[in-house]
Amino acid sequence: MKLLVSRRLPESVMEAAARVFDVTCRGVTTPMDHAECVAGLRDFDVILPTLGDAFRAAAFAEVPDPRARLLANFGVGYNHIDVTAARAAGLEVTNTPGAVTDATADIALTLILMTARRAGEGERMLRAGRWTGWHPTQMLGLHVTGKTVCVIGMGRIGQAIARRCHFGFGCRIVYANRSAKSVDFPAEQMDLPAALAAADIVVLATPGGAETHHLMGAAEFAAMQGHAIFVNISRGDVVDEAALIAALQAGQIAGAGLDVYEFEPQVPEALIGMENVTLLPHLGTAALEVREAMGRMALQNCIAFAEGRPLPNIV
DSSP: OEEEESSOOOHHHHHHHHTTSEEEEOSOSSOOOHHHHHHHHHHOSEEEOOTTOOBOHHHHHHOSSOSOOEEEOSSSOOTTBOHHHHHHTTOEEEOOTTTTHHHHHHHHHHHHHHHHTTHHHHHHHHHTTOOOOOOTTTTOOOOOTTOEEEEEOOSHHHHHHHHIIIIIHOOEEEEEOSSOOOOSSOOEEOOHHHHHHHOSEEEEOOOOSGGGTTOBOHHHHHHSOTTOEEEEOSOGGGBOHHHHHHHHHTTSSSEEEESOOTBTTBOOHHHHTOTTEEEOSSOTTOSHHHHHHHHHHHHHHHHHHHTTOOOTTBO
8 A cells, every 4th residue: 555654754663664555755844735635635545644734625625536545643633634524535534642642741841840930031041141140039930839720621631731730749730621520630620711710820732623723812811810821732723822922911921831833833923022931843742752652653543444454543
């Protein structure tokens, strides 16, 4: 079978794929555009896409009888794929849950600590030669231990974040989620406005897609406490970025830590210019062993399809 890999994966994964499939790998790191998606659907049996590849309804509409029968997504998030249109065209869609959980939760904690303790600002000051030495009131930040953390979206990643905050920092956990969750630590489910109002730290961990588009907007930022910080490790368009910027500029919230952006890879100059904002270049799963595990999971879905077995991670 012919397999199209949209962007090169770790070498161990590429080698494993080549043992099973006739592999074609794009030579660029940018997302597949509409024309490339159309060609992929037409010319390959299996496609291994990832973040941003434009498998929208329009792509499937152009290929009424696609050769491809599986989109084995590399990543847990698949909001770049119109799953309904894919299934209508005869394709199944899989993803890589579980493999990304701990690494993404770790990045959330990185952003919480960096933003609360003003680590990015402090490093910039030191590197610029502006540090004149320690004194008792220098760069006072938010003490994380014992604070109330609101997790929006209590799936695998949300629970991993909450667990780290509770057991590692003694935080009280409140959460907003469509359903109650049974977890191994104290956690209080609230509606979103109440959870936001209760929190010192708000972490967004929902899936992307139409249902969560701009879930965090002007009203939600207004509901937060003035000393609170906001962290997003989910998808950029779950946040109304203009509303976030306005809330930060108005002092409605104290800071933000972001690993994803609404129009990624574009990052607004307004955010770049703010000292109270921590900005990371979508590092959520950027560890070799994690990307290898993701690749192996995506490849397992491809192999199961090729062998006519049930798909392990169908979405």
